[in-house]
Amino acid sequence: MNKESFLEILKEHPFTKDLSPEHQAKLAELAHETRFEREQIIFHESDASQFFYLILKGKVALEVMAPGRALRIQTLTDGEEFSWSSLLPSTRKFFQARALTSVRALVFDAAQLRASCDQDCSFGYAFISRLLAVVAGRLQATRLRLLDMYGVQERTTHEGDD
Amino acid sequence: MKATTNAHCSTPPQALNSAALADPMMPSVARVVQVEKETHDTFTLSLAAHNGGTLPSFAPGQFSMLYAFGVGELPISISGDPEDSGKLVYTVRSVGQATHALVTRKPGDPVCLRGPFGTGWPMTEARGKDVLVVAGGIGLAPLRPAIYHILRHRGDYGRLMILYGARSPRDMLYRKQLSAWAYLPDTQILTTVDYGGLSWRGYVGVVTTLFRYVRLQPDRTVALICGPEIMMRYVVRELELRGMSSSETYLSMERNMKCGVGLCGHCQLGPHFICKDGPVFPLSRLQRWIGKYEL
Numbered sequence: 001m002n003k004e005s006f007l008e009i010l011k012e013h014p015f016t017k018d019l020s021p022e023h024q025a026k027l028a029e030l031a032h033e034t035r036f037e038r039e040q041i042i043f044h045e046s047d048a049s050q051f052f053y054l055i056l057k058g059k060v061a062l063e064v065m066a067p068g069r070a071l072r073i074q075t076l077t078d079g080e081e082f083s084w085s086s087l088l089p090s091t092r093k094f095f096q097a098r099a100l101t102s103v104r105a106l107v108f109d110a111a112q113l114r115a116s117c118d119q120d121c122s123f124g125y126a127f128i129s130r131l132l133a134v135v136a137g138r139l140q141a142t143r144l145r146l147l148d149m150y151g152v153q154e155r156t157t158h159e160g161d162d
Numbered sequence: 163m164k165a166t167t168n169a170h171c172s173t174p175p176q177a178l179n180s181a182a183l184a185d186p187m188m189p190s191v192a193r194v195v196q197v198e199k200e201t202h203d204t205f206t207l208s209l210a211a212h213n214g215g216t217l218p219s220f221a222p223g224q225f226s227m228l229y230a231f232g233v234g235e236l237p238i239s240i241s242g243d244p245e246d247s248g249k250l251v252y253t254v255r256s257v258g259q260a261t262h263a264l265v266t267r268k269p270g271d272p273v274c275l276r277g278p279f280g281t282g283w284p285m286t287e288a289r290g291k292d293v294l295v296v297a298g299g300i301g302l303a304p305l306r307p308a309i310y311h312i313l314r315h316r317g318d319y320g321r322l323m324i325l326y327g328a329r330s331p332r333d334m335l336y337r338k339q340l341s342a343w344a345y346l347p348d349t350q351i352l353t354t355v356d357y358g359g360l361s362w363r364g365y366v367g368v369v370t371t372l373f374r375y376v377r378l379q380p381d382r383t384v385a386l387i388c389g390p391e392i393m394m395r396y397v398v399r400e401l402e403l404r405g406m407s408s409s410e411t412y413l414s415m416e417r418n419m420k421c422g423v424g425l426c427g428h429c430q431l432g433p434h435f436i437c438k439d440g441p442v443f444p445l446s447r448l449q450r451w452i453g454k455y456e457l
Contacts, residue, residue: 061366072358075366079374100363141368145356149390150299150329 006031006106013054013106014079015130023123026116027108034107036060036099047093049086051107055079058103062095074138075100084131086110087117186423189229189274192217194267195249200335204255204300205265206241209273210248217250221282222307223414223442227422228252229274230267234260237419237437239304240278244311250275253303253335279422281442283308284412288384292320294376296397298327298369298389302335304414304441305388313346320383323350323376327369327393330355331362350376369393370400380405388414395452398445411445413452 007028010016016024036042036058043051045065053060055078062074062082073095076082085091087110117124192209200206211217220226220240229235242251256265267273285308293312297305312319324343328334334353344351352372354365365372369389385401387394394413401411417429417436424438432451434440 063360070360072360072362072366075354075364077375141371144368144370144392144396147392148329148356149393150327150333150356 001033003028003031006033009056009106010054013056015054015081015134019126019130023126026120026123027127030108030112030116031106032108034105036103036105038099038102040099042097042099042103043083043093045093045096049083049088049091049093050110052081052083052086052110052113053108054081054106056104056106058105059100060103061098061100063098064095074141081134083110084134087114087128087131089114186276186279187421189227189276190215191272192250192275194269194271194273196269197265197267200253201333203257204253204333204335206251206253207264207267207273208242209250209252209275212272217247218278219247220244220250220278220307222285222311223282223304224278224280225304225419225422225437225441226250226252226275226277226279227419228254228264229276230260230263231272231274233263235274235276235420236260236264237279237422238264239414239441241303241306242310243314244307245314253300253306255300277422279437281440283386283414283442284384284444285311288312288386289318290320290382292379292383293322294378294383294385295322295324296326296369296385296387296389297324298393299329299333300335301387301389301393301414302326305386306336308386309343313343316348321348321350322346323378324352325369325372325376326351326353327372327389328353328355329357331358331364352376368396370396373400373404378404378406380407380410383410385411386414387412391416391452408445408449412442413445413448414441415443415448415452416441 007024010024010027016027042060055076057078060076060082061072063070063072082097117127191212193212194207195210196208198206222244225237225239227235228238238252238254240250241253242249254261254264256262264273295305295309309324312322326340340351340353343349352365352375354367354369354372355362356368358366383406385406387397398411415431415436417431419437420426420428422437424435429436
């Protein structure tokens with residue numbers, strides 16, 4: 001795929017479709033296509049956070065490994081993004097990412113993205129604003145899960161009042 | 163008796179047995195015919211009439227007061243097929259003494275019941291429209307009769323979309339049924355869990371994240387929601403963002419229901435008695451009251 005193809009994709013992807021044409025073009029210059037096979041580990045916990053991904057097709061799971069316990073904590077699919085922490089300098093992964101299906105994605109070198117944000121504040125603001133919306137959504141979802149809504153302490157329609 | 167009528171539902175008015183018609187506080191005896199384990203703590207009880215009597219009919223969304231002898235009485239939504247007149251089906255989560263007493267009943271054991279009580283899902287109003295069902299945890303149980311009704315009268319409704327969130331895969335109700343329904347035409351089933359093991363291939367995340375996979379046409383959709391109240395509030399917010407009308411969004415509410423007929427006042431929410439005026443309400447009637455502390 002060439003840069004023109006990436007630009008067309010970015011015009012449609014939910015994360016980038018509302019960016020200005022100039023900012024979409026700037027991102028297209030930084031984009032590369034990547035593919036992962038089913039069950040392939042995209043990155044491991046503690047890996048350096050180097051890349052940012054936009055999922056074009058497929059399903060990715062974020063997982064956490066603990067002694068005797070492995071948990072799948074989030075799934076992401078077409079039109080979503082992952083590895084937002086790569087936009088922070090010098091971070092390492094807290095989770096493992098696994099392709100649950102074959103996955104096609106656009107990948108961006110995080111150092112280049114950060115440099116572009118530094119050099120062009122207008123682009124940086126637009127990009128980080130979208131990233132903030134993603135992070136806010138994930139934070140809200142995490143807070144909801146912290147409530148353990150479906151746990152036994154909740155009285156739902158059937159639990160009665162004993 | 164208000165509890166025996168249902169303005170929303172196409173199902174005929176209740177044909178309560180004579181004892182219930184005479185006095186809604188008078189329980190009648192039924193017998194357990196089947197106890198089915200749904201999850202590690204949740205069971206589905208099927209009750210049949212005792213000694214050749216008849217069971218009352220019900221509308222999807224209604225509940226009964228079930229009495230475990232010597233332990234206590236509980237409001238339990240009916241989770242079976244409203245057109246299967248031979249039995250009443252309840253899905254009960256064991257969280258305390260009375261629910262434990264119910265789920266440990268054996269076939270042949272007696273259980274007392276009153277009702278059915280309350281309003282049902284708006285099955286008549288939903289005719290000709292798409293139906294979006296959003297359930298969380300055991301909240302799928304009171305929605306199942308509405309799903310049965312739609313599947314029995316498939317031509318009367320548009321697309322059926324079911325979004326179901328549970329704590330983990332082992333907490334999901336009716337998994338085989340959900341899998342089977344997913345193959346039906348014009349039916350979309352999306353399930354998600356708060357967390358899963360590595361063998362779980364489905365979605366992981368809160369139920370509201372499933373909205374991105376649904377093609378919602380707000381002007382021709384009726385939404386039916388049941389689950390923990392905080393989940394329902396977030397679902398309502400998502401529906402509002404997508405242009406759903408508050409008069410086409412219905413919630414099944416839970417409060418401390420005791421008498422079942424709006425006399426004791428235990429289940430009051432603002433000006434409403436959940437047992438008599440609900441448990442199913444259009445959002446437009448609840449907006450002032452949900453989310454208020456200590457209501």
